[in-house]
Each structure stands twice: as structure tokens, then as C-alpha cells.
Amino acid sequence: MAxxxxxxxxxxxxxxxxxxxxQHALNHVMNHFTEARASAIAADYSDESxxxxxxxxxxxxxxxxxxxxxxxxxxxxxxxxxxxxxxxxDDAADATRIVIDxxxxxxxxxxxxxxxxxxxxxxxxxxxxxxxxxxxxxxxGEYIIxxxxxxxxxIIAPAMHKTREEVSDLFHDWLKSAPTSDIARLCSIAxxxxxxxxxxxxxxxxxxxxxxxxxGTVVIVTNEGNGRMVTSTPRVHVAICGMEKVLPAIEDLPxxxxxxxxxxxxxxxxxxxxxxxxxxxxxDEDGPEEFHLIFVDNGRLNLLKDEVLREAxxxxxxxxxxxxxxxxxxxxxxxxxxxxxxxxxxxxxxPMTGMKQAADLPxxxxxxxxxxxxxxxxxxxxxxxxxxxxxxxEGTGSGERAGTWMERLYIRRWHDAVKTRAALDRSTRLGRLxxxxxVRRGKVRSLPLPVISGWTKDRDFPALAxxxxxxxxxxxxxxxxxxE
Ligand code: SF4
Numbered sequence: 001m002a003x004x005x006x007x008x009x010x011x012x013x014x015x016x017x018x019x020x021x022x023q024h025a026l027n028h029v030m031n032h033f034t035e036a037r038a039s040a041i042a043a044d045y046s047d048e049s050x051x052x053x054x055x056x057x058x059x060x061x062x063x064x065x066x067x068x069x070x071x072x073x074x075x076x077x078x079x080x081x082x083x084x085x086x087x088x089x090d091d092a093a094d095a096t097r098i099v100i101d102x103x104x105x106x107x108x109x110x111x112x113x114x115x116x117x118x119x120x121x122x123x124x125x126x127x128x129x130x131x132x133x134x135x136x137x138x139x140x141g142e143y144i145i146x147x148x149x150x151x152x153x154x155i156i157a158p159a160m161h162k163t164r165e166e167v168s169d170l171f172h173d174w175l176k177s178a179p180t181s182d183i184a185r186l187c188s189i190a191x192x193x194x195x196x197x198x199x200x201x202x203x204x205x206x207x208x209x210x211x212x213x214x215x216g217t218v219v220i221v222t223n224e225g226n227g228r229m230v231t232s233t234p235r236v237h238v239a240i241c242g243m244e245k246v247l248p249a250i251e252d253l254p255x256x257x258x259x260x261x262x263x264x265x266x267x268x269x270x271x272x273x274x275x276x277x278x279x280x281x282x283x284d285e286d287g288p289e290e291f292h293l294i295f296v297d298n299g300r301l302n303l304l305k306d307e308v309l310r311e312a313x314x315x316x317x318x319x320x321x322x323x324x325x326x327x328x329x330x331x332x333x334x335x336x337x338x339x340x341x342x343x344x345x346x347x348x349x350x351p352m353t354g355m356k357q358a359a360d361l362p363x364x365x366x367x368x369x370x371x372x373x374x375x376x377x378x379x380x381x382x383x384x385x386x387x388x389x390x391x392x393x394e395g396t397g398s399g400e401r402a403g404t405w406m407e408r409l410y411i412r413r414w415h416d417a418v419k420t421r422a423a424l425d426r427s428t429r430l431g432r433l434x435x436x437x438x439v440r441r442g443k444v445r446s447l448p449l450p451v452i453s454g455w456t457k458d459r460d461f462p463a464l465a466x467x468x469x470x471x472x473x474x475x476x477x478x479x480x481x482x483x484e
Contacts, residue, residue: 001092001298002123002151006337006349006358013331013364022332025161029154033323036266037374044268053255058378060252061314064244068304071213071246072295078216082278084291088243092122095296099124099205099238100131102292106236108133108202112194114220114227115139116207117317118240118296120152120339121352124205135205136197138226140190147174153333155319155340156264161332194226204230204288208241209316210256211293214249217277218293221260221270228274237276237288243295244313256316259376263318299352308387312347314377321371321381327364336361343371343381350388362388406451431464439463 005012016022041050064071076086089095095118103111111133113119125146128135137146144159145152147170152158159167164181171177177189206227210219218239220227231237247253261267280287303309322328322342333341338349338358346365350358362385371381393411417427438444443460447453455461467475 001353002121002339004338004349004353004357006353006361007356009335009337009358009360009364012335012337016331016335021163022161023330025163026329026332029157029160030323030329033157033266033319037263037320037323038266040262040266040268044262053259054376054378057255057259057316057376058314060247060255061377062311064246064248065304065310065313068243068246071248072243074248075211075213075216075246075293075295078213079278079291079293080216082216082291083281084216084278084293087292087294089294089296089298091298092296095240095294095298096122096124096127098292098294099240100127100133102236102238102290103128103131103133103203106202106290108236110134110136110197110201111203111205112136112138112197112201112230112234113142114204114206114222114230115142115158116205116240117152117155117339118207118242118298119205121296121298122240124240133203136194136201138194138197138224138230139222140187140224140226143190143194144170147171151334151339153341154322155317155333155342155344157319161334198229198233201234203236203238204232204234206230206237206239208239208245208293209260210253211241211246212248212250212253213246215277217250217275219253219257220274220276221257221272222274223265223267223271225272228272231274231276231288232286235288236290236292237279238292238294239276240294240296242300242313243297244300244315246295260316260318263320263374263376299348302351303348306351306387309347309351309384311379312344312384314379315344315348316377317344318376320374320376321379324370324374326366326368326370331364336364343385344379347381347384347388355388355392359392362386362392404451410451425468428464428468432466435463 045053079086087098089098111128113135119125125135137143141157141159142152144162144167148162153161164183164186167186168179168181171186171189172179175189175193180186206220208218209221211217212219220231222228247256257269257273261270276291279289279291300313303312319342321344322333325342328342336342336345336349338345338353340348343365346361349361365382365385367382367385369382372379375381416423418424435444438446442463444463445456445460447456447461
């Protein structure tokens with residue numbers, strides 16, 4: 001599995017906040033995505049009709065996730081009927097072993113890849129290299145970060161943090177091309193370099209945006225056409241996806257094909273939508289001789305088992321929640337330390353990889369609700385983040401408790417202090433007395449005691465007002481009472 005570095009979230013965020021290049025890229029690209037999304041929706045839909053589509057998509061996903069075993073079994077039977085092979089992988093290592101076994105059987109020396117976030121989870125490129133197979137990413141953004149030896153910065157724009165000059169330097173180093181800052185020229189350089197890989201690779205590896213259970217159809221949406229090349233030119237096609245990607249029937253697909261591109265890039269439709277229902281048939285002009293689909297768990301069952309968190313399995317990886325998240329917009333994707341970033345990354349990383357190392361992520365949110373408002377499948381991300389915070393505070397799983405004993409002691413005392421009106425009034429009077437030596441111009445500049453002193457390390461703490469609103473109200477601000 002790809003290395004998880006989420007425990008370093010705070011340090012990595014601080015670094016990103018001071019990185020001018022990252023800040024510039026985030027400001028520029030995030031605004032572009034949010035404006036493009038808003039215009040694309042407004043051009044075709046009223047608020048009501050867009051909301052109705054989101055409701056329908058959420059209902060389809062909830063139904064499918066609620067009956068996942070049935071639909072996975074149906075997809076399995078349909079794909080086998082079409083002449084394909086289906087595998088179920090418990091974890092990243094299992095999925096990697098399956099891919100390498102298939103590659104070895106076909107004596108594969110080079111595998112071309114279309115974008116697949118699950119293959120990022122698996123750390124597949126490194127594993128293929130160790131097995132003597134040369135993996136080549138063919139999505140332009142993925143190709144750039146492969147050359148740079150990095151992980152994706154964003155779910156749909158993996159190299160958005162790279163400037164054209166940085167890309168030119170990478171191409172110069174790896175492909176010996178002349179330096180240029182012309183984007184069209186950079187695209188041609190990549191196209192020329194990739195063309196020979198398309199012609200020679202024995203295996204194509206892709207993700208799957210959706211898998212239609214009834215027909216056994218893998219649906220892949222791309223903008224560069226590389227997905228179509230990867231699935232049609234090599235002899236073997238291996239698609240890898242999370243087991244939640246399944247949809248019941250072909251009638252369920254159109255609503256997602258409308259929601260996904262508008263939410264992701266602000267396009268009405270993606271440039272290429274490929275439907276693959278198995279290996280090449282006798283009358284087909286192209287396509288692979290052998291087709292495999294690997295459904296991967298890799299921690300998804302942990303989400304499914306939790307009645308609240310299972311909603312996260314509805315995610316269609318559009319990236320809209322990242323683009324609208326005030327935290328992601330400042331710290332970017334690498335700070336989250338694993339494959340998924342932004343609000344959805346903060347929700348799924350812990351349950352999928354272990355809560356202990358991702359314990360800071362559920363707190364990387366202002367809970368403003370922007371992510372929930374834009375999510376095309378109406379995932380209530382703030383609710384899920386709060387649920388994880390609750391789990392971390394209460395320690396409902398072994399090793400998951402994030403709070404120290406002192407934090408828990410403070411919270412218990414806080415609870416005692418505010419649990420009734422009388423207790424709150426008493427605590428407020430005591431607080432006013434105790435804060436007196438600490439207050440300067442209406443602010444407490446430095447709180448005492450461990451843990452709470454952390455609050456005033458970087459900011460002020462507002463002093464308790466001389467009178468509460470209730471006291472002012474009782475003293476005559478409230479409406480005059482009728483004499484009894
Ligand atoms: S949680 Fe919603 S908004 Fe975020 S990536 Fe998934 S589908 Fe898109």
C-alpha cells in the first residue's frame with residue numbers, strides 16, 4: 001500500500017502555507033474550478049432541477065451500498081458472461097499480487113496506465129517496477145507526477161501544483177526535450193513520448209468510474225483519450241476499482257454522467273466516455289484479448305460497517321468538495337499525507353488506513369458545510385467529520401483515542417460547568433474573577449495551564465464580558481412586562 005504520512009499533517013500544512021508556489025497554484029486553479037462548476041450548472045439547470053438530480057444520485061448510491069453484496073455478485077456474473085474475469089482483493093497487497101500474476105502470465109514488460117486512484121492506494125507503480133515491469137502513466141497530469149516522483153496533489157488534477165516551467169524542466173531531464181513554456185508544445189512532447197508506449201505495451205491498466213452490474217460494463221470518463229488507448233491497444237486490459245463503484249443498471253448511469261463532469265471540471269460532458277463490457281469479440285475491430293476487473297476492498301469494509309461513515313462510499317471522486325474547502329484551498333493535497341485529500345480525504349483516510357496515524361484529519365475542517373452543499377451525491381461530509389471526531393474523543397475502537405487524559409479531564413470539567421443554567425451562571429461568575437489578572441483591553445493574551453495555553457500561542461482569547469446577555473436582558477433591555 002502507498003505510504004501513509006498523514007501523521008505529519010500539521011507540519012506538512014505549515015510547510016504548504018509558506019510555499020509561495022503552492023499558494024499561487026491553489027488560488028488560481030481552485031477559483032477556476034469553482035467558477036467553471038457554477039457556470040456549467042447554471043447554464044443547464046435551475047437550482048431545483050440540479051438538486052433533484054443530486055437527490056436521485058444519492059438515492060441510487062444509498063440503495064447500491066445498502067445491497068452491495070447483491071450488486072457485486074450480479075456484476076461478477078455479468079462480466080464472466082461477457083467473457084471477462086473478475087477478482088476480489090481484500091487489500092492493496094492482494095490487488096497488487098493479482099495484477100502482477102496476470103502480467104507475469106502474459107510476459108508483460110511494459111504496462112500503460114490510465115488514471116486510477118485505487119492504483120495510487122496500492123502503490124502499484126513501485127510494485128510493478130520491483131516485479132520488472134515498466135509502468136507508464138498516460139494521463140498528462142499523472143505522467144508529470146510520475147516523472148517528478150510525486151503523488152497526486154488533487155483527485156482530478158494531480159499535477160495542478162506544477163508550473164509550466166517545472167514541467168518543461170522535467171521533460172528536459174527525462175525526455176531530453178528543449179526547454180519551453182508553451183503549453184501546447186509541452187503537450188506535444190508528452191504525446192510523442194507516450195505514443196511509442198501505446199504501441200509497445202502488452203498490458204493496459206485503468207480505473208473505473210462506474211461498473212454497471214446488470215450489463216457488466218466498466219465506464220471510464222477521461223478528457224485526453226488516453227483511457228480509450230489504454231483499453232484498446234494492449235493485449236490485456238486490467239481495470240481496478242473500489243467495490244463501491246458498482247451501479248445497478250444502465251438506466252442509473254445518465255444522472256452520474258451529468259453530475260460528474262459539471263462538478264469536477266465544469267464541463268457539460270467529458271471528452272471521452274468509454275464503455276467496456278469484456279474482451280474483444282469476433283466482430284470487434286479492436287480491444288483486448290483478455291479483460292480483468294479487480295474489485296478492491298482495502299479498508300472500504302471499515303466504512304461500510306459504520307452506519308454513519310458508509311455514506312462516504314457514495315463518493316464519485318469529482319473533487320468538488322476539495323475545490324470548495326477553505327482548508328484544502330490553503331494547504332493543498334500533499335499535506336493530507338495519503339491518496340485522498342480535502343474533506344473526503346479527511347473522512348476516508350483514517351478508516352481505510354488506521355485512525356491513529358490520521359487522527360488530525362477529521363479536525364482539518366471549519367465545518368462550514370461548503371463541501372456538503374456542492375457534493376453531487378449529497379454526502380453530509382461535516383456530519384461524517386463530526387462522527388469521526390466523536391469516535392476519536394470517545395475511543396470506540398482500539399488505539400483510536402486521540403485526546404490525552406488531560407484533554408478528557410478538561411472536557412469533563414467543562415461539561416460540569418455548563419450543564420445547567422445555575423452551573424453556567426456560577427462558572428461565569430468564577431471565570432470573571434479568575435480572569436482579572438490576565439485581561440488586557442478585553443482579551444486574554446496568555447491562558448495558563450497545559451493544553452488550554454495552546455489556544456493563546458497564536459491568537460487571543462476573548463475575555464468574559466462583564467455582563468452576560470441574559471443579565472443585560474434581565475436588567476431592563478428586554479420587553480417591558482405587563483403589570484400582573
Ligand atoms: S465527497 Fe462528494 S464532492 Fe467530494 S469528491 Fe466525493 S462526490 Fe465529489
